[in-house]
Ligand SMILES: [Zn+2]
């Protein structure tokens with residue numbers, strides 16, 4: 001029997017390696033280090049399409065709605081999961097893990113890391129490390145996702161599908177890397193999303209059996225609650241990388257192109273006040289005026305009232321004094 005051609009066997013080994021990476025990101029780092037030992041080859045910015053397959057598959061899976069139909073129950077579950085996961089991303093992945101703008105117990109930190117991890121935006125360590133690099137190098141060549149440097153699509157959905165984008169920069173997050181439970185969420189970042197998808201299917205099947213008046217079923221809750229909700233959540237989140245560095249007002253003369261944009265603030269629960277945020281990232285609040293709607297800030301205030309988080313860092317008076325409008 002002839003041996004397989006080198007092209008076919010290397011494709012097969014890449015497929016096996018990539019499949020492992022989908023479940024164990026440590027395997028990805030090991031593999032990537034073998035492929036790019038000096039960390040400076042031209043492939044670093046090339047999109048790894050095999051690695052990107054699940055991301056594309058998530059979008060295609062939304063077409064399931066054509067077959068499973070729609071119900072009030074399914075849409076309500078999708079909206080609720082959008083809201084709670086957006087809050088976990090903005091309040092915790094961003095304002096807590098990336099910027100440390102308030103304090104929380106290890107248990108509360110873990111619960112919101114878990115909810116954030118169900119968003120299919122990787123683990124909190126990866127998210128925070130890239131975000132800290134974004135602030136450090138905003139809109140320069142070293143920014144991981146600058147629309148002025150590399151265009152809209154790159155800043156929106158290209159940057160994280162590459163060798164560099166896939167890797168967690170451990171040097172940026174020593175304060176977070178000391179928690180083994182967070183490292184675990186980062187390493188096995190598909191586990192929580194898969195559990196959520198399975199739970200939604202199970203919930204739908206249970207409701208179909210015991211509450212038929214709700215007019216839903218397993219495939220329908222999977223399609224709306226997981227695929228549609230997660231894909232919309234993803235695109236809403238990354239508008240802050242792409243659109244909030246292009247469209248809106250600049251209150252502060254920051255060194256980057258960040259903007260304040262009401263529509264993006266509504267969509268992302270307050271993150272659209274991005275020029276405010278780039279000027280002073282050290283506060284838990286991003287809407288600096290009373291009318292700058294910031295749902296995440298209101299949610300964090302509520303959690304503080306309940307005693308679940310504390311020491312929310314306010315906007316300093318010197319920052320308020322610098323506001324021209
Ligand atoms: Zn930014």
Ligand SMILES: [Zn+2]
Nearest residue numbers: 098131277281
């Ligand atoms: Zn930030």
